[in-house]
Amino acid sequence: MKTTEILNKILTNNEAWASEMSNKYAQVLEENGKGQAPKILWIGCADSRVPPGMITESQPGQIFVHRNIANVVEESDESLNSVLEYALFYLKVDLVVVCGHYDCGGVKAAVSGDTFSPYISKWINPIQKELKTLQKANPTHNELIVAHTKNQVRKLNQHHIFQKAISENNNLEAIGLIYDPAKGKLNRV
Numbered sequence: 001m002k003t004t005e006i007l008n009k010i011l012t013n014n015e016a017w018a019s020e021m022s023n024k025y026a027q028v029l030e031e032n033g034k035g036q037a038p039k040i041l042w043i044g045c046a047d048s049r050v051p052p053g054m055i056t057e058s059q060p061g062q063i064f065v066h067r068n069i070a071n072v073v074e075e076s077d078e079s080l081n082s083v084l085e086y087a088l089f090y091l092k093v094d095l096v097v098v099c100g101h102y103d104c105g106g107v108k109a110a111v112s113g114d115t116f117s118p119y120i121s122k123w124i125n126p127i128q129k130e131l132k133t134l135q136k137a138n139p140t141h142n143e144l145i146v147a148h149t150k151n152q153v154r155k156l157n158q159h160h161i162f163q164k165a166i167s168e169n170n171n172l173e174a175i176g177l178i179y180d181p182a183k184g185k186l187n188r189v
Helices: 003-024 026-034 078-090 105-112 118-132 141-158 160-168
Strands: 040-045 063-068 095-101 173-180 185-188
Touching (some): 063 078, 141 160
Parallel strands (some): 040 063, 095 173
C-alpha cells in the first residue's frame, strides 16, 4: 500500500470515528476540548498490538500514556521522567500501570544474543542484565516477560520522582499488568 493510500485510509477512518464520537459521546469530546484529568498513567510497550485505550475500553482523556520498547522504566530516560513528573504532579494521577505483554519483541531481543544497532543495544542492555538474575533455569518467554514487568514496577516504586510523588499523595499506587495479544486479556502480576 502506498503512503498516500495509507494516509487516506487513516483520515477516512478518523472521519468515521469522529462522527461516531460526536453522536455517542459528545460530552466526552466537549470535556476533552477543555483539558485532561486522567486518573491513570500507563507505561507500556510501543508494540502496535497493545493499544491502551482500546484494550481497556477507555474513552479519550482517561489514560495518560507513555510507551517505549518493552515498557522499560529507567531513571536515565528523560522522556519517561518528564511524563512521570507531569502525570504525578500536574495531572495528579492516582494509578500508574506498567503493562508488559506476551510475545514482546524487546524482551525477545534482549535474550536472543543477537547484535543490534547502538540505539537498540543501549535500550535492551538493561533488560539483558535484569533477566540474567532470574534464578529459574530455562524460564519460558512468558515467564521472562512477567519477571521483566514485575522488575519495571519495582524500579518505578524506587524511582526518585515516584518516591517524591508518593510522599505527597498516599493514594498513589503502581501496579503491573500483562496483556496477552492472542486472547485480548489483561492480568495483574
